[in-house]
Each structure stands twice: as structure tokens, then as C-alpha cells.
Amino acid sequence: MSSKIFSDSSLIGVVGVGSFGTVIANMLAEKNQVLVYARNAEVVAEINENHTAQGKSMHESIVATQDPQQLCESCQTIFFMVPSSAFQDVARKFSPFLQPYHLVIHGTKGLCLDLPEGQSLDEVKNLDRNRILTMSEVLQKETVAVRVGCLAGPNIAKELSKGQPAATVIASKFNEVILEGQRLLRSEKFQVYGNSDIIGVELSGVLKNIIAIAAGALAGLGLGENAKGLLISRGMVEMVHLSRALGGSVKSAFGLAGVGDLVTTCNSVNSRNYTVGYRLAKGEKLLQILDEMEEVAEGINTVKIIKGFLEAADLRAPITENLYRVLFEDLEIEEALQFLMKYPFNVDVDFV
Secondary structure, X not given: OOHHHHOOOOOEEEEOOOHHHHHHHHHHOOOOOEEEEOOOHHHHHHHHHXXXXXXXXXXXXXXXXXOHHHHHHHOOXXXXXXOHHHHHHHHHHHOOOOOOOOEEEEOOOOOEEOOOOOOOHHHOOOXXXXXXXOHHHHHHXXXXXXXXXXXXXXXXXXXXXXXXXXXXXXXXXXXXXXXXXXXXXOEOXXXXXEEOOHHHHHHHHHHHHHHHHHHHHHHHHOOHHHHHHHHHHHHHHHHHHHHHHHOOOHXXXXXXXXXXXXXXXXXXXXXXXXXXXXXXXXXXXXXXXXXXXXXXXXXXXHHHHHHHHHHHHOOOOHHHHHXXXXXXXXXXXXXXXXXXXXXXXXXXXXXX
């Protein structure tokens, strides 16, 4: 790696080269040189030698490293693009090298748990909000990074990689994070909005994954567009109530990261969460589906966490509760649907 690259102040860091991380790195590379981190030495070599990452094309301005210290010392702005299941470990790995001057934006639509070492979700009897962390909260807990933001919205990687028009939201309490994210990513085909409610935006991106699994199941059963409209509208109501309970705002749920992403993922065969629901409806088992998927469907873990939170908070969320029973208690999808059809929703909208 040349010293010329490291002396360039425009160098931007990207942590993680999954499908979304690769797309974001390529988009950033249209304006800046990019340094990506991958934990696998073979992937690093592939990027540097062939300009591909696990077969996916990478911009020629992108260079890879396996060294967290090298990336942190070379880049002031860093995009974290890793699954929620690995996010806490990766944050801890980068923690010795991240400084308060760094600007960190994550693109992970998931939740982590703050549990005593060795304890699992199944052993927790009272999963209150303090134990549930969004990814920005993980970064703030595990590192000294201050200027933290998130990237969320209807951003299906396959479509972005083709240059199809799309938009996203950069959310942060710090306006300079929003402005920098907009400067780096905005283009003629990619609009970037700003939002100061980072928790609300994160929760919107997380909670819509639950509804996307259910939407895939409806499609797999061949139940039509009316049923999907019912699910999306009731799912939106459930998202609003859950976001409020977890500390988010109603406003963010109605933005691009909420209803925008919800509609997209409930209608896209390219959505991993939608695909899980669709295959379940076709009679496949959850473990088989997950074993065959190349990347994580974040909604599976989210359903488990939110179910634990509902029990601790004594709240109801019928779509989430019944989806949990389908995923983990062998409830038939048809039976879950019948329950939802009979659930006593007496008011259409009760949060405005």
C-alpha cells in the first residue's frame, strides 16, 4: 500500500465488505479513495490484487487492510457495515484505535444485548430497555467515539450496485455527521436526507425487518395484495408503538427509514427478511433456511429481542408475538394469520 494513499486527507474508511458494505465502499470511491477493513486475509488479498470482494466488483480506488489500527490512523470518517451479531466484537476490536475526533457512521439494522458475560438471551428474565442497545449505543459504550451517526433507508444492495435511483437517511445528534455523510454519498442517483433523531431512525430500520418476514410469509402463501396492505398498515402501527416504547419518535417512523424501508422490504424478493418468511411459508424449516443464506437476516434476532422486551414491559405487539411463535414454537403460519384476522383492532390509527 503506497504512502501516497495514506497521506491523502480524503481517505474514507469502511469496516466490513458484505453486500451492503461493498456497495457503500464503491459509492464512496466515486469521490474519494477508500480503505476497507476485512478480517479475512484472503478477502484482503482479493481486493488488493483483483479489485473484487468475494466475487463482487470493487472500485479501483479501494484498498483493503486487515489492521484496525491502520484504518483508524488513516481515516477520520469511518463507515461500520457489519452484521449486528458481530458488531459488538468488531467495535471492541477497533476501540483501542478510535478517537473522539473520528466521525463514525454505521449501516447496521439490528440490535445488541448488554448482558453479563456468559449470559444468553434465553437466560434473561427481565429484558428492559437498558439491556437493549442500538448500534450507535454500542459504539458509544465500547469506544470513545463521540460523533456517531447511522445510515438507514430503503437501500437494497443489489439495486444500489446497479446504479438504480434510491435515497437514504443519515441520522445523528451532530449536524457535522449528517453534512459529511451527505457530502460523501449524495449523487445524481442517490439522495441523502438528514435526521437528528438517531434512535428513532435506528429503531425504524430494525423494527421493519419483523414486518418484512411476515410479508414474505403472506406472499409464500399466495394470499394477495389486500392481505399485504393489511399487514403493512397494521405493521406500521405496531412499529410506531414499539419505537415509542424503546425511545424513538413517531416522526422518524414515518420517514424514509420507517415507512419507506418498510414498503420496500415488504415487496422485494431481494430482501433477506422477506425471503425467510417466503421460504417458511413454503414449508422449509428455519434452521435450514439460515444455514443456506450467505448473509444474516437481521429480523430473526430482532423478533427474539423484542419478544423479551414485550414480556418485561408488559406490552402487546400481536404481529411480533405471533411471528415469534411461528419462528421458534412451531406455530403454523396459517394459524398465526387467523389469529391476526380475529385480533380486536377497534381503531384504525390511534397514535396521531
